[in-house]
Amino acid sequence: MNNQLPVPFRVPYEVTPRFNKPVVYFSMEIGVDQALKTYSGGLGYLAGSHMKSAYELGQNLIGVSVLWKYGYYDQVRKTDNAMDVQFREKVYSFLQDTQIEFTIEIMQRPVRVRAYYLEPTVFQTVPLFFLTTDIDGNDGAGRLISYRLYDNDVRLKIAQCMLLGLGGAKLVDALGFEPEVYHLNEAHALPAAFHLYKQEGSVEKVRERLVFTTHTPEEAGNEKHDINLLNELGFFGGVPLETVRQIGDIQDNVFNHSLVALRMSRQANGVSKLHGEVSRQMWGRFEGICPITHVTNAQNQRYWTDPAIEAARLAGDGEAIATRKKELKAPLFRVVADQVGKLFDPNVLTLVWARRFATYKRPDLLTEDAERFARLLNQSKYPVQIIWAGKPYPMDGGAIEVFNRLYYLSHLHPNMAVLTGYELGLSKLLKDGADGWLNTPIVTREASGTSGMTAAMNGALNISTNDGWVVEFAKPGENSFIVPTADPMLPYYARDTHDRDLLFELLENEVLPMYYDRPADWQALVLRSMNDVNDYFGANRMAEEYYERMY
Known part of the structure; x- marks a missing residue:
């Protein structure tokens, strides 16, 4: 396998002209094959089917996710046959080390990130990139970030969002891919929007490039964190806290990830016709959100x-x-x-x-x-x-x-x-x-x-x-x-x-x-x-x- 990706990176197949616009798709989980355990359930199955169909159609799209060392978990049984949760290291010989490495600031400390590449012909997908912090140069706390999908430790889960969003945006820069559209599949990768803001200098320019897919039909089910904790951890990528408050129209200390994503995107969608209706009712009382349509989920x-x-x-x-x-x-x-x-x-x-x-x-x-x-x-x-x-x-x-x-x-x-x-x-x-x-x-x-x-x-x-x-x-x-x-x-x-x-x-x-x-x-x-x-x-x-x- 070639260990040196071309820079600037281009998808390695003929692009269909009507799908020529370059897009980067961020998802915390992508399930493309039983052999690659970087998914938990429906969100990952859906993302995997999307990446496969985008490949079939010749779309100019790349996907960014995280290389989870232990996957989600292995579901096994105890001696008495009660369900048990097992975390086991996964090793994949078919992923290519891009030798792209960079640093992001998490918890006021530098964390090294490396990117691995899944070439399209392996599982018939668009080009996929998987980020990891489990590399030499990081201490135990830094390595832990990419161990378990959806870790239950609040700070660690926030750090995982930063890895996907800030790390993914930095990877795109390192690749020289220059996407016109940043597609957030759920709000996990929202830090990418703040990275874009630092580059573009205005929310209006960020909105031109950002679209958001929501999968959660209840407002209470959307991630919320204390804005000061997020700032302390570096979630906003160096954007000043007062600026974040203005961008997100946040009056108190509650940072609602999906709501801010709706305010920073030019377009959002639910994942079925009914969910689109529910989402418009759910978010309609909030000022400054983008239009919400629907694109019904499907499978390859x-x-x-x-x-x-x-x-x-x-x-x-x-x-x-x-x-x-x-x-x-x-x-x-x-x-x-x-x-x-x-x-x-x-x-x-x-x-x-x-x-x-x-x-x-x-x-x-x-x-x-x-x-x-x-x-x-x-x-x-x-x-x-x-x-x-x-x-x-x-x-x-x-x-x-x-x-x-x-x-x-x-x-x-x-x-x-x-x-x-x-x-x-x-x-x-x-x-x-x-x-x-x-x-x-x-x-x-x-x-x-x-x-x-x-x-x-x-x-x-x-x-x-x-x-x-x-x-x-x-x-x-x-x-x-x-x-x-x-x-x-x-x-x-x-x-x-x-x-x-x-x-x-x-x-x-x-x-x-x-x-x-x-x-x-x-x-x-x-x-x-x-x-x-x-x-x-x-x-x-x-x-x-x-x-x-x-x-």
Whole structure:
């Protein structure tokens, strides 16, 4: 591999003329392949698909992220099979040392940063650069910054944002890339905006170059810190505190990262049509924010879709899709057998709930009615198998407790499995092997959610509450099974009861009878679902829209 990058750097492939504008994309996590563990969940999956589709389209775009020494974490089990969190060093021979090094000031101390390069042909992505502080010349505190994705130590997490934002902006300078657009995927890289401000000398010029994607549909969920702490740590890259207050229109000491990003950008977007509406309502009361549109998330079909099932879709052959689905269950069921010692049947309807474990996604919704859940799994007329998988945040004791509770419950049912190690590889197996994809977020809490897209691309039907991207996709009874939305004024326990009862009714009265008694209807539903998801929810459409509507 060539260890010397050309300066100024240019993307090493022919750029499509309509995507010629140079763009740099900052994301704290990017998931492009199982072999490169620099992601935690949906945000990383989404970024990875974006980088793959940008490459397919020949876009003049580079990505900047962080080379996490321990990744997110390895999800394993303790002796008693309770979930355990393991941090293990990752080493990647396919990353190229650019030999670009520079210093950023963090906590009033110089920290050395080195950049590694992922060449586009390795995983079919745009050029990607990964920053690390785990190098000679840094003390233990400096090295620690790039160890763990989303560290729970407040100061360390702020330092990670500085590494991505200030470090990423300095890398762009060192490369001589000269992007016209700086795209912040979430507000983590906001320090890059202050680096730009020092270069440009005015907020107006920064706004000309900055766009911002928000993924958080609740104001309370956006990062906030004391502005004096941020200043002390060097978050603003040497921009005086009073100037920061003026730029961000900050009257007190609360620095809301997303709000300041909205005030420093010329354009922002939510990640689904519904999320765009929620975001405009949420932020509309604040002065000085940029317009907020939406670009609905999507996933890269080339990476995610099984070629044989795609060929059957294009041929309109529902029976071939059904045959291939049973074949695709085999590798998934080998993982089930290996992890939990259960032998699943490829002829049995298989439901999957798999994504990041978070309470608003309600992974245990069905099991909260223990009697009805047991009845569903124990009846023999319409047999069913259910698999759960997903990673909780490693310090979220409540979510880990839910994960463990589901696992221990699974001991009572030979047709229920809870798997560890939900990363890109297992995610692909689950989507290939699922007949139905369960999605149970509290409505309006899921900005987009993308797992159901790739499940649908592989012939799984979405069985979902009506939230996020599903609102734009779903035609209940024609391409999916949708839980009617509860009255938003209901107390949380009544809303959960409403959603749980109607989900059971869908499964008992529609999903299972159709799968077993009316296979032709099921196949027709699957084919419509696959056609509809491929029509609009492929990431090439999304990557095009970012150029057309945001850049």
